[in-house]
Amino acid sequence: MRAWLRLLTCTTLIENEIRSRLREQFDFTLPRFDLLAQLDKAEDGLVLGEASKLLMVSAGNVTAVVEKLLASGYITRQPSPTDRRVQIIRLTHAGRAAFRTMAEAHNGWVEELFGGLSDEEIAGLTGHLAQLKRSAQGRIEPREPARRHGSKDMGRGARAAIRPKPPG
Template identity: 45%
Template sequence: MKKDPSLDLLNAAAELGYEARGATGDHAALKLWLRMLSCTNQIEAEIRRRLRVRFDTSLPRFDYLAQLYREPDGLRMKELSSHLMVTGANVTGVTDELERDGLVARSSSPSDRRSWIVRLTPKGRQQFEAMALEHEQWILELFSCLNASAVAQVHQQLGSLRVHVLDKQSGTLY
């Protein structure tokens, strides 16, 4: 009988990262949580590596450009900070770098002189589009071991989990 190579991969996965911390008798939900965390961390690390090697950029810079790409009229710095879930100081630092590189432009808000609006420059838009195209291919490659049905099912189930967790967050005080 021929050995299934996917079993070797599953056994190897059980020995990696957070999953190795789980005990045999742990609840299935705990094992799932550890596996999800492991997968997320591995994929993020690989995306960070590829962005650095291919584009000499970081994931925070990529995320920043992605937010601006979705908003052709630009965003106020405060809105950008909120979308990225980082402090204003972090956004200011990244904005300074990207402005020096010619990828974003800052202008004062016509309605509030104290706030700045940041927009992608044509160079920034072009560079982000190239990165986003490759990023999409990387994600497809990394998830290629799952068929379309599995991807749809996991997506749906994780959506249900998010709704449940949001419900628990809003209904529970700790």
């Protein structure tokens, strides 16, 4: 239990700092950043339902964030050519440029926050976390992902999207 609480505390501290810096330096929210991160990886755009699943939130939460990003000119929304009921969202050139600027700053902030650790300590931590992930995955029965309805926050899915996936 102590390890879990320590992990949760570290995650919360770092996430809150990233959230504050995004707001202060870019007047941007973490949910909008998370959605742009997912769209940056999706060359052909995303169906709204896919975005909701990737971010592990309700469609209503994604829709609210999409509306803000549309108004800012960072994304477009168009009906699918094969199914007019389906909406596809894509980054605009301005959205991609803005995201990449924020992602570069984000990476710098994470490096700064991990700055008190040596390369060896980071490698060890990464290895231990990979072990923990495998252990947890091996003990969790497959089921539909939980969705947080009515939540103002869009989850933590995309913050990993701007960094290469670690092995394991």
